[in-house]
Amino acid sequence: MSGPKTFNGWVCEGKGESLEWKEMPLRAEDDYSVDMDVTHCGICGSDVHTLESNWGPANYPCVVGHEIAGVATRVGKKVTNVKVGDRIGVGAQSGSCHECDPCKSGWENLCKGTTRTGTYNSFWPNGDKSFGGYADRWRGDSRFVFKIPDNMTNEIACTFFCAGVTSYGPLKRHNVNKDSVVGIMGIGGLGHYGILWAKAMGAHVIALSHNDKKKEVAKELGADAYVSTSSEEDLKSIKGKLTHILCTGASDDFAWKTFIPLFKPNGTFINVSLPSWNFPEVPPMMLSLSQVNICGSAIGSPAEIEDMLKFAAEHNVLPWIQKYPMKEAPKALEDFNKNLPRFRFVLEN
Template identity: 45%
Template sequence: MSAQDYKFKGWVGLDKDCVEKGTLVEQEFTPKPFGDSDVDIKITHCGVCGSDVHTLNSGWGPAPYPICVGHEIVGHAVRVGKDVKEIKVGDRVGVGAQSCSCMKPDCSQCPNKNEQYCDKSVGTYGNFYPDGSKSMGGYGDYARVHEYFVFKIPDSIPSEIAAPMFCAGVTMYSPLKRNGAGPGKTVGIIGIGGLGHYGLLWAKALGADKVVAISRYSNKSDDAKKLGATSTIATAEDPEWAQKNANSIDLIVSTIYAPNLPIADYLTLLKHHGTYIQVGAPEDKVPAFSMFPMIMKGVKIGGSLIGSPAEIKEMLQLAADKDIKGWVNEWPLSKVNEALAAFQRGEPRYRIVLVNEKHVN
């Protein structure tokens, strides 16, 4: 079979109950038309992200069913367009949560290496390209993506380790790097899970003096310290946690998206002129909070969205140079429904990666 003869096939959700009922089904779908700058990827691995579940259950708004999710894609290039410059057939490559942007010189974001904030950004699944075709993700056999959003993977990073870095990894790397995590700084990571454990790994790798793992309970404290934390805070086990740790952290990155976030208490942890960055995206609105901790100490509150292509390349090189490996659990793609159920139960420590048995030998 030639590269042009394969069919795109994946596990798709047909309605908002597909995760709860375990009813993703494998079926063929039509990818976007192949362009001169496109790369077709034979998928070997795809990470499971919280965004996949939010999308499948229409938690962030109605999903365009049928939909194949998955935006932590790793595989091998099997076809490249005539204008593709950096990727060749056979390269091991990865794709994250973004598959396109306008890439125009007059864009307010793309020329400044902020492509993820482009108004015409296209997500790897659940969005539509300018020609009206639907973007479909990596819970399947093949992916088709513009070369600018396809990245070579350093040889030293195993595919199952690389996959979650393309969303979870860079979602934490970007705000840490952009907000000065490094020598002389104390960094706090709220939530020790699929996102948060990368926050601990990157904060340590970037050279932060102290790394504080902030979670409700202390049951993950040993894990947190193995991942790079120098101390932990268990907010549900000490009613005075905020006061006891006040004015101690330069930068906090929060992965939590519960509707009852104690934001004012988190701001209390910050030093004067510190920064709080939210990356966890809630389905519901967070409650109002007192502005005084923000005003009285001059702290800043911000948000961060995935990472730019430049940051993905930089992150992969850092992982290769320092032998950084996230904690992953491999599941066969054919058992995706069981994997999503395990994800919903909070079982993985700390990331699930689907392995396409048809393509891994």
């Protein structure tokens, strides 16, 4: 196999260090590999957590970015789902063991094998490092690559592969429908999708934001109501009213006693946020007497990604994006960290 050996990307050499555009090694090709010229890559909160080693020391040098869209330029001989010239995308997961119980039951996103590969800051089964999409080129495994629907542009499509599915998967799995009253907590990249999905599923949607700055924009996104979680009065107005909360971001003073009373009986609190700190202990009495279900969700399975793309087309769900040239990735990250995006920043080559 004689494809390219390197790519150029925004490299972080260590915690707190600025990104530098550099040449890096591409992983080795194999029968399942796909090469992509990257056209777009979304910026996810997880990129920042990784660059800053918020979840423990990252495996530097890192090239982050796991909402990647582009055009296929080479495919291995066992690749059946992609051909050269196709517009394709990949999300936060790039490989799984295909053998463990979760993989065999269609939950590859929960793979317990040692060969589960994250799109960046991880290793391929052959030991090569995985690098993400703040780059000009990407090589990965076709089994986690998706064809972008004809009626969807790459700049829109890339954001579906992490923010889109991470918010769609759990809302669908927990049966959000026209009888649901859904609180979307944290109106950022994932949260704005949360509002769009929950509305498209027919729910009454309440934006739960940590202050009152996003009131207007939450309404524009389609939220039926807005609650600032720092206002006692606002919180009181929705006591006992919610069937679901999708938590995409919480302040570090998060308290269960603030949120559990917001539910109707048997409500569901779904966490997808991944802060560097832990949630506090759950008061057992409050948990029992509310019958609230507390659960989490991790990106989405390949089947959920396909299902999401279909749902998005049927219901015309389109994310809001703001583009930055790839060469301005450091500036885009700086603005991301100021909580400025409305709502997904997308880097463009």
